[in-house]
Amino acid sequence: MSTQSPILQVENIATRFRTQDGFVHAVNGISFDLKKGELLGVVGESGSGKSVTMMSLLKLLPMPPAEIVSGTAKFEDQDLIQLNTNQLRKIRGGKIGFIFQDPMTSLNPVLTIGYQLAEPMREHLGMSRRKARKRSAELLELVGIPLAESRLNDYPHQFSGGMRQRVMIAIALACDPKVLIADEPTTALDVTIQAQILDIVKRLRKELGMAIIWITHDLGVVAGLADRVAVMYGGFIVEEAPVEELFANPKHPYTQGLLKTLPNLEGERSERLETIIGQPPDLYNKPESCPFAPRCTQTLERCRKENPSLINRGKNHKVACWWNPESGVKV
């Protein structure tokens, strides 16, 4: 899989928000590739910039206050960032599908599920009403909604949270997207319902073979689902590696800390949880040094002066950190 050329190539995306108190620097230069059929997990805490990055790609942010300061996003020989709204509309919900976190607010309450499912197919694929309706029922079946045909006339409020998220997945899949961006799609759901949704996603990936970007704060979800993981902090990717490598051999102090703070469900019960001291960074300050330096256990002098860039450290393993115990060189 790794030899294939990327389907989506993102370079140096930076997005900020203009507020009364100055700029909020939400995303500060993010680059990553997404390969065909791959599932990239993007992990980070609230405010790390994971959602804003993905929304910037499709200009799903209100502008103003949002401003995309720099960056390119190459998708099928086009730069998404340069496209105008009309051109983007052809891609959104078509070749690139989006699933949002909250299934309660992302469906229109006054339109039937059937209408909302058929809309993208009629818009993007020019399907007839009858054909789109038939396909809608198939899609609902695909995501495991019983009596799919008869439920097309129902409204969102007649579905539970888990069911609505299935509908959202069905809508995102309607036009057979090449890339699916899922923004915390299971965060609002209970664990047993989350397990159902994750199971569907694993199955559909095999059947449909699209590339997926899965945004989450839950390292457990990423562990079971992703091929590759990018860890975000303060608007930067601080580490990126294949999933097994990342969990077995985390190199950034933030990733290491994050994995240590989590209590286990199995094995030895720890007496005391490890913590990451301090608070998340204040995004009003333009980051000119490593954003994690104030909370880091390995801070060097250089960390407070310069921001490290994301560089290769081992096979497919990229880290943005000045501290490198393996090199043996003190920086």
Added chain:
Amino acid sequence: MSSKTRPVLLKVEGLTKHFPITKGIFRRQVGAVKAVDGISFDIFEGETLGLVGESGCGKSTAGRVILQLYPATAGKVTFKGRDLMALSKEELRRQRPNMQMIFQDPQDSLNPRMTVGSIISEPLVEHGKFNGKARRDRVEQLLESVGMNREFTNRYPHEFSGGQRQRIGIARALALSPEFIICDEPIAALDVSIQAQVINLLEDLQEEFGLTYLFISHDLSMIRHIADRVAVMYLGRIVELASSQALYSTPLHPYTQALLSAVPIHDPKLERKRKGTILVGEVPSPANPPSGCNFSTRCPRAEDRCFKDSPEWREVSQGHQVACHLV
């Protein structure tokens, strides 16, 4: 840490809370949401009892009914030998300093127009504890014990991050030196890196002041870490109660088993090998629970009798209680 040898601090027997569903202009009662439907357990002095369950299972309602924030429909709550439901309003008020609560959302549970100092001193004023300088000292001392700067008394909640606000909420709960605190999802609104800080603080405070906790959460990994014993709730009832060790190593109820297998673990090798039970369907409405066992509609092992008879709550081994026909 055998809880058996410790005295019982709080005893809950058959606690029930039904919210009426009314209809028409005369508000005739046509049904009830059975949020809590007859739960019983003891909490021993100095222990942490974890109460886990998914949203809507009634765990938060249970916490609030125990503290008499909602009147119970039926059942009995005994705190230090006193029947809380038999107390008059004034007597109950005098018991309040002993029983406090920490809420989920530090954003909503702190008044944005009050300074941190007045938030923390409000319970002291209300119950006439400390005056003047002594009260100010107490507030500063409380701030320090939750790991915050004494100077923060004149600031407002919005100046703090989520984790710090939760610390303020904890300081307020500690103000009257309670013996028992209900923590209602105290870390659910916090980021992972901040959760561990708050959990460690709660553990330190427990040790320092000899507190007893009822820790309500949906986070099974965190409950495993913090609780001595764990009760699992489903649709208004407790389905299993055991020591943390026993519950996680040998869960007996099919719901507990499914719940544990649904939690993703942060180890790709283990996670991919794991063959979990994926429950079908969703939680039924508490206004119309199934007959027989509440879990029968989703249980992978349900038999005929599960749909007819409600399983009895019984002890299968020492300290391990479960409500299931098949165990």
